[in-house]
Amino acid sequence: MFRFFKRSAPEKLVQLNPAEIPQEPSAVEPREPVTSAADQTEAATPTPLPADAEPSAQRPEPLAQASEPAPPSASSSTESESAFFDPAVAFAEAFEVINAEKAAAEALRPASLRERLAASSESFRLKLGSLFDRNPKLDENLLEEIETALLTADLGVAVTTDLIDTLRGRIKRRELADAEALYEGLRADLLAMIEPLAAPLQIDLEAKPHVVLVVGVNGAGKTTTIGKLAKHLKLNGASVMLGAGDTFRAAAVEQLKVWGERNDVLVVAQGTGADSASVIYDALQSAKSRKVDVLLADTAGRLHTQSHLMNELSKVKRVMAKLDPTAPHEVLLVLDGTTGQNAVNQARQFHQAMGVTGLVITKLDGSAKGGIIFALAREFKLPIRYIGVGEKLEDLRSFEPTEFIDALLPARTPPPETS
Ligand SMILES: Nc1nc2c(ncn2[C@@H]2O[C@H](COP(=O)(O)OP(=O)(O)OP(=O)(O)O)[C@@H](O)[C@H]2O)c(=O)[nH]1
Ligand SMILES: [Mg+2]
Secondary structure, three states: OEOOEOOOOOOOOOOEOHHHOOOOOOOOOOOOOOOOHHHHHHOOOOOOOOOOOOOOEEOOOOOOOOOOOOOOOOOOHHHHOOOOOOHHHHHHHHHHHHHHHHHHHHHHOOOOHHHHOHHHHHHHHHHHHHHHHOOOOOOHHHHHHHHHHHHHOOOHHHHHHHHHHHHHHHHHOOOOOOHHHHHHHHHHHHHHHHHHHEOOOOEOOOOOOEEEEEEOOOOOOHHHHHHHHHHHHHHOOOOEEEEEEOOOOOOHHHHHHHHHHHHOOEEEOOOOOOOHHHHHHHHHHHHHHOOOOEEEEEEOOOOOOOHHHHHHHHHHHHHHHHHOOOOOOEEEEEEEHHHOOHHHHHHHHHHHHHOOOEEEEEOOOOOOOOOHHHHHHHHHOOOEEEEEOOOOHHHEEEOOHHHHHHHHOOOOOOOOOOO
């Protein structure tokens, strides 16, 4: 369930279940530049700050409506109808139709988080599960094996040590009856760590715009997340504008424009090489004058070690404050879940430079092991606004700790009772 709004008009805004989101044939973002005649005209001269001039907003044509289901074909059975009615054939045909409908419904069903995380969590699940299958003794050997499993799942040394020490203490105090109790204890501890992080993005509809500044290293999934988020916000009734603050990478502006067109939202952009702060300033000015609910500002990917680029982000923040001292309302750090413990370093540096207010962990569908979320939880206590479990629209999920634990470490069915 997505919960976006803080002071919203409830009659206007519908709570949206991701399962109800209309599926797009392809929401996959092309990495290559999408060139169009329009781009050339888009490269407006950067606006000096403070700017009074009209922003260089781009109004894309509304997207074509999703295709209607095809009308029943005129060339159906009537012409070629056989002179004989064979109930067996009719039954077989009806059966085929039912099967086809079932298959179509199955294809449209959004995959469960468990299915999405299958790749990332399988080895962890198997490794840990197999330890307990043989009903082991509660001893140091078992603790060592659990320790190895946790470390290989990217939980990091600090989290793993905490968890193992806690388990060791319980074993010593004889609080655990058997290995199953230990497994459930471990599961409960992991859940307790991430439960406080579940806090979906809240949009203050009175801010107009509520500014979400999206930051992170190269390729983390910032622009893709903006695209998915724009769609979700729109489906929840909010008006959205995008600011193309990544003026560094050649294809970045075009990539964001594609998302703008796809979602039928305005994109404020200048050419590659323009001053990022100036573009975002323009976008904020435009969003204010149009009373847009949410401004999603993209920024160039940067390494936390590139101090000039980190300074550029601070400038973006300073410049925004000239128009709205409360902006940005959210500094959303996008972290690639496959980068393991490196994500913790990134979070540390970006948080120090920018005061991050929320996280998005992407690519948890890939080779990411999921454990990184626990390492982040231990150090930062920053809310995880969303997780990315694929490249498609429905693959941006709100972070649900219980669902996440169930996907990563399902509750074990108790062993059958022996008489
Ligand atoms: N499997 C998977 N791929 C993702 C996810 N999120 C983003 N991607 C892919 O990751 C790649 C990089 O995504 P971008 O959105 O361009 O990343 P970025 O942070 O904007 O990158 P820069 O603009 O270069 O800094 C693209 O191929 C996306 O399709 C996700 O949750 N799962
Ligand atoms: Mg980008």
